Amino acid sequence: MMSMTSDLYFENSGTFIDSRLACPSDERRATVNVFAANLYESPQARERIETQLLYGETVAPVEVHGQYTKVISLTDGYKGWTETAFLCDQQVPNFFVSVPLAHLYGAPDLKTADPQHLSMGSLVTLNDHAMVNGFLQTEEGAYIYAKHVRPIGHWRADPVSVALEFLHAPYLWGGKTSSGLDCSALIQLSFAACGVKLHRDSDLQGEWSGHSVEHAARGDLAFFPGHVGMMLDEKLMLHANATHMKVTVDPLESVIDWVRREGHGTPFHGFKRI
DSSP states (O other), X not given: OOOSXXXXXXXXXXXXXXXXXXXXXXXXXXXXXXXXXXXXXXXXXXXXXXXXXXXXXXEXXXXXXXXXXXXXXXXXXXXXXXXXXXXEEOOOOOEEEOSSEEEEESSSOTTOSSOEEEETTOEEOEEEEEEEXXXXXXXXXXXXXXXXXXXXXXXXXXXXXXXXXXXXXXXXXXXXXXXXXXXXXXHHHHHHTTTOOOOSSHHHHHHHSSEEESSOOTTOEEEETTEEEEESSSSEEEEEETTTTEEEEEEHHHHHHHHHHHXXXXXXXXXXXX
């Protein structure tokens, strides 16, 4: 996925590269309160999704137009419009969802009806000193299985292992969840679970992330026109793609052939190592 509205640059440390676009310290903040809030380029219903904001993400509201609010994501600097109803007062999370899909229950019981879904990267505020039946309680009184979350800062060790957990997840342009995600979201989410901030879109990931290498190894990123994948070894690549409409493992050379046939110019841009 190539960038449309993301122009707030981060280093891997999480600091802003372009300080002119950083939000002032006194800017109002809000938190996303749904599984995934679609972000649009303008405040018009049924436009193409640019990206999604996950549950618990912090945003800076900029402007309100009707039922939509323009926000800046403090996760990756993406700007866009989302439904105002999907925002609430700012929360201060201390845990992140570390598995592709978790649930928020109304009681510490796995048989509780109608749980709320949370995707990897969602943020929650938990009391980590009160374990009940293997569940931790949120500030709002809901419960989440303790093994499905990690304290922020207690990152996972290997982005490749994280990315492989999304194998066969459906492809969705602009999607950022286990219910549907695109190529660059797979990369961003996998590295974020390991404590590494990357841009949302493939072209900016290629421009700002890591350093170029000639020969691929496990975990290297492979870049194409408008596309990115993660190498499992020197030949096989894991990627969310519209060819199969899901996350698959394919030979690198096969993907290069697909892109070449689509006529997007140079079919392969090279490898980057984070």
